[in-house]
Amino acid sequence: PKELTAFLHNMGDHVTRLDRWEPELNEAIPNDERDTTMPVAMATTLRKLLTGELLTLASRQQLIDWMEADKVAGPLLRSALPAGWFIADKSGAGERGSRGIIAALGPDGKPSRIVVIYTTGSQATMDERNRQIAENSVCGDRVALARRQYGIIPRHIAEL
DSSP: OHHHHHHHHHTTOOSOOOOSOTTGGGOOOTTOOTTOOOHHHHHHHHHHHHHSSSSOHHHHHHHHHHHHTOOTTTTTGGGTSOTTOEEEEEEEEETTTEEEEEEEEESTTSOOEEEEEEEOSOOSOHHHHHHHHHHHHTSOSSOEEEEETTEEEEEEEEEO
8 A cells, every 4th residue: 555655646646545455445434534535636647647658558558458347337437428438447435335436438439538436425325326426427527516315426527
């Protein structure tokens, strides 16, 4: 965890931090700064990883391939995208109703946007949280807070 946090800091992300290993990092204890990030920070980090010079071309392609092959996230953004859109994503879930996804997506089979959505503190079922994320994923183009039936979702959508 320390090495990843140091790597992120070196690339300019002074918000995201990883302090523990799985499964402890999924506790999502209120007001605990360990193992946290913010949507804008993660969107910036993902953009740098996918478009910058931090990774070799082969490493960037490997990251995209891994994210594109992620079928666990199907009920999230993939379920809400129009046919023909490209998506490479990674989702996660934790305790206390936590759910999140990061993605590069866009029309015409190529990525043009970064989407990051995190939610926590929800009493909703996993299916309800997935549906909420899918509903909130395809609207807006700036940082937003969307209050819905199941809680607040910080969302960031940015151009790639």
